């Protein structure tokens with residue numbers, strides 16, 4: 220749909236709303252509106268203590284109007300935030316009659332729904348108002364509003380324990396045994412790019428050493444480590460051992476709360492690699508079925524079976540006392556509501572401490588991006604959430620993504636006190652995350668999560684290897700950048 224702005228410059232706010240509500244259409248900014256053309260016209264102005272926006276949508280010969288008036292006190296940031304809110308809300312109200320269903324996340328476009336709840340509580344809102352805060356402010360469905368509040372409370376619990384010089388550490392291994400067809404991560408299939416693995420690890424070891432010296436000079440304390448990817452267990456047991464040893468040598472991990480290793484693909488999980496994890500103090504391992512149905516797995520290019528998942532899970536359990544996470548995806552091609560529910564039940568039957576239920580998001584880089592999109596109803600996912608709650612799991616972090624099926628969300632569940640500290644910190648931007656390896660994005664955050672500075676490493680392994688000098692140089696200056 221074309222859009223035209225009058226009296227304001229909040230292009231991103233309008234684009235985000237259009238993308239969120241009409242994800243399958245192209246959206247183009249125009250300066251003139253032709254008669255009879257489908258267009259959204261967003262016009263805003265300020266009153267003494269409020270931002271006001273009126274949006275008119277012309278679509279299919281009909282006309283719809285949305286108005287929003289957002290009060291603010293003071294000026295500067297608050298005034299700017301009020302304008303953005305009014306522009307989004309007016310666009311949402313004008314577009315709502317064009318949709319065939321009410322979006323479960325209402326007018327929220329952000330990817331971190333728990334964060335505004337936490338900020339509102341930190342700015343003085345009573346905790347008793349948190350469960351329905353998003354419902355009142357963004358017309359979010361009440362059950363999702365409550366879920367976001369629960370995650371916000373979890374993040375506030377974590378925040379209280381974070382020291383002033385604490386950072387979380389991410390280490391990326393962007394290699395996998397083969398590429399899943401839905402995947403949009405930078406992940407290199409080792410059957411084609413295996414020759415890059417050793418040179419990649421050489422640069423990574425150098426970067427780890429440089430970052431370790433920089434952080435210890437700056438007095439930083441590492442609170443958690445997440446080795447992700449890709450699939451880090453694509454490394455051999457020897458390579459994995461050397462990597463974990465390098466982390467211990469470079470950083471003081473004596474106060475580290477958890478070390479996670481993603482072992483996403485069952486074909487990469489072997490007793491010797493899990494023994495390395497146990498010996499090196501890894502506390503959390505992720506084993507990811509995605510689905511427990513072999514035909515669905517084959518259809519997305521994962522050439523393992525549900526039985527392989529069960530046997531990999533047993534290998535992990537036999538090696539040590541890990542917290543085990545298992546990822547599932549709702550909305551995979553070839554799956555349906557019963558198949559998804561069955562996958563959730565069979566996964567929960569294994570009794571992992573954590574289960575993460577994603578909804579498919581086909582972004583740029585995914586081989587399935589241009590294929591037919593399945594429809595994912597919120598009720599199918601809600602049924603799975605309820606089943607997990609019935610089995611003693613509670614939601615502890617959540618996030619949304621662009622192009623996510625059904626406009627839904629990804630939710631991390633845990634039993635008891637097994638929530639992943641790293642996941643909460645990273646998702647809720649509670650403190651600085653130092654990211655090492657190709658594609659790593661270090662985010663220096665203040666404690667409010669409003670002020671964030673980013674420094675990115677080269678995205679692809681080959682670039683990362685070629686830019687070795689710059690990568691190591693940047694790591695040497697991390698201390699200055701993050702504090």
Ligand code: SF4
Pocket residue numbers: 394395397398399401402403404406448449450483484
């Ligand atoms: S295992 Fe994960 S990172 Fe690797 S290709 Fe599949 S989805 Fe992508």
